[in-house]
Amino acid sequence: MLAYVLGRRPDEFGLIPDAEGFVRIKDLLKALHEEEGWGYVSFSHLNEVLLSVPGAPFEIRQSDIRSVERNTPDLRVSARELPKLLYACIRRRAYPHVHAEGIHPSSHPRVVLVADRVLAERLGRRIDPDPVILTVNVRCACEAGVVFDPSGEGLFLADHVPPDCFSGPAVPREKPSDTGKPTPENGVSRPTMPGGFPLDMEKAASAHVPPSLKRRTDKGRKADRKRLKQEKWTREKPPWKN
Numbered sequence: 001m002l003a004y005v006l007g008r009r010p011d012e013f014g015l016i017p018d019a020e021g022f023v024r025i026k027d028l029l030k031a032l033h034e035e036e037g038w039g040y041v042s043f044s045h046l047n048e049v050l051l052s053v054p055g056a057p058f059e060i061r062q063s064d065i066r067s068v069e070r071n072t073p074d075l076r077v078s079a080r081e082l083p084k085l086l087y088a089c090i091r092r093r094a095y096p097h098v099h100a101e102g103i104h105p106s107s108h109p110r111v112v113l114v115a116d117r118v119l120a121e122r123l124g125r126r127i128d129p130d131p132v133i134l135t136v137n138v139r140c141a142c143e144a145g146v147v148f149d150p151s152g153e154g155l156f157l158a159d160h161v162p163p164d165c166f167s168g169p170a171v172p173r174e175k176p177s178d179t180g181k182p183t184p185e186n187g188v189s190r191p192t193m194p195g196g197f198p199l200d201m202e203k204a205a206s207a208h209v210p211p212s213l214k215r216r217t218d219k220g221r222k223a224d225r226k227r228l229k230q231e232k233w234t235r236e237k238p239p240w241k242n
Helices: 002-007 025-033 043-052 092-101 117-124 138-143 201-205 225-235
Strands: 058-061 064-067 085-090 111-114 132-137 155-158
Touching (some): 002 025, 002 058, 002 064, 025 043, 025 064, 043 058, 085 117, 092 132, 132 138
Antiparallel strands (some): 058 064, 085 111, 085 132
């Protein structure tokens, strides 16, 4: 499976090797997890193959991986053979900026465009659970100076796509900023609710506390009534003892 994905048809899985044939391991794992029966594969399994299989069909360099033997078919196309429409996937939170400034590279050194919308949606879910799929007008982009370089069957790379050369869903409106509820701190008093009254904490702190209430507590703890009674008897002698 790894020899086929990395060495034969990386484009079939939406993978784009660099000039040396390397792809990012995390991109490879995402592609494998989409295939039935390969969702368990992790980075440790790749290392296990390297250590246990003599002459492993791939090699790892830090966070990248490539096939030892690469025999990808030549799928170059001319400008006349370019499809009329291409699709690009972006993160939804980046859509307002992309709508205004155009499509720029993000997770890949160049803008990745796909001829098949189903594959575009598959690639989009790798970067965002709810991606935005943009439809690129190839003729308009070519007239604007965009060069599409093929990278396998149905995959193309470009440096930038101007904002006038693609279409997508409506841009979501920005939510108004929440200034918060009126509070006494910002100079606006809260309305008095029927049947209620505002509590003045400063007035409550300086209120007179009756002596009977003070005797009920002793350093924050409930006082012993029997002990208080004995202390009162000791302090105040009866008249007949004088």
